[in-house]
Amino acid sequence: MTADGxxxxxxxxxxxxxxxxxxxxxxxTYKFALGHALLAHAARGETEVALPDLATTYAMALAEHTALAPQASERTTLGDADFLTAAADEFEESRRLGRPTDRLLEAAVRSMPAMVMQKFHNLPGKTQVAHRFYDLAGSRRSRIVRLTPDLIQIAQSEQAAGLRAELEARWNIVETSFTIGVGRSLIREGLAVDRTAMTLTDKRRRRPVTGVKEATIGFQHGRCLICNFVMGPADETVIDHVFPFSLMNRYGGAAGWHGPDLDALWNLAPAHASCNSDKKARLPYPEELSRLARRNEAIMPSQYPMSRTLRLSLNEPGNRPTTNWLAFLHEVEKLLR
Structure with missing residues (x-):
């Protein structure tokens, strides 16, 4: 699915x-730290933020993540003056102080405008998103970040907590791609699903990366795959096997099933608990298949490793070669009828 779609x-x-x-x-991962800072300040209703104040929130978030996992591709060379170098060097002291050290804050203020703020709205193909969430104003020595009404609205909406969770999940997933190296095992293996905990797991290290719900719900526009209504913060939600896992029992369980893995990411989707309960073990309706196909197509243009995980499912041994998700889902449906 394209960005326009x-x-x-x-x-x-x-x-x-x-x-x-x-x-x-x-x-x-700069855009995730910026997104984190933007949501935090907009949630407080701030319409103008001095760049150093935004940089304080941004720097602390990035420094905390830097202490846990790489924040850049293995192909990136970091110099002594690089922001990520400062973040790694200054994290412990910044955590002790409860604020960025002078060196870390200075590095953030210096690098943010060109390194991340000019690029946040950009999409691949030299296009931009339809809405702007901030503008940078003022002189070089006294820069102000003006937060737009669109940003204030989403940061104060009932979906704000979900948007923060989606951002954090995406951040963790990209960190994983940097940790084990895009271009090596990750591209070959993708991510696994821990069915018991419903988490995405790094196949090489068996480390939980993030929850399936948090990783996928944004690609569904925050909607239940079954009823297509928005899932609010008070709603009880579950992960639905769109093609019910229990249907494999007619083949004597997983051992006798020769179709694609029904416990894989392509077949798992957030849904209301009540919708999932009503659905029981029935096959998905045509409109549910269409929504799942669109969700999977939306994930495909995103960066590794989730897109690679889906490509691996499309090309599992025994599957008919295809790049069309709806065609793939219809083939699975035929096997289960």
Whole structure:
């Protein structure tokens, strides 16, 4: 699915935000730290933020992540003056102080305008999202970040907590791609699903990366795959096997089933608990298959490793070669009828 197609499904500021967070290019994780800072300040209703104040939130978030996992591709060379070098060097002291050290804050203020703020709204193909979430104003010595009404609205909406969770999940997934190296095992193996905990797991190290719900719900525009209504913060939600796992029992369980893995990411989707309960073990309706196909197509243009995980499912031994998700789903349906 193209960015235009994703936006056309839900033409609003939330869709633009999700495009920026979920589908932009990631040679580093700066945009996630900026997104984190923007949501934090906008949630307080701030319409103008001095760049050093935004940089304080941004720097602390990035420093905390830097202490846990790489924030840039293995192909990136970091110099002594690089922001990530400062973040790694200054994290412990910044954590002790409860604020960035002078060196870390200075590095953030210096690098943010060109390194991340000019690029946050960009999408691959030299296009931009339909909404702007901030503008940079003022002189070089006294820069102000003006937060737009669209950003304030989504940061104070009932879906704000979900958007923060989606951003954090995407951040963790990109960190994983940097940790084990895009271009090596990750591209060959993708991510596994821990069915018991419903988490995505790094196949090489068996480390939980993030929850399936948090990783995928943004690609569904925050909607239940079964009823297509938005899942609110008070709603009980579960992960639905769109093709019920229990249907394999007619083949004597997983051992006798020769179709694609029904416990894989392509077949798992957030849904209301009540919708999932009513669905029981029936096959998906045509409209549910269409929504699942669109969700999977939306993930495909995103960066590794989720897109690679889906490509692996499309090309598992025994599957008919295809790049069309709806055709793939119809083939699975035929096997289960």
């Amino acid at each position: 994703f936006y056309a499904t839900d033409p609003c500021a939330r869709a633009s935000w999700r495009l920026a967070v979920l589908m932009g290019a990631n040679s580093r």
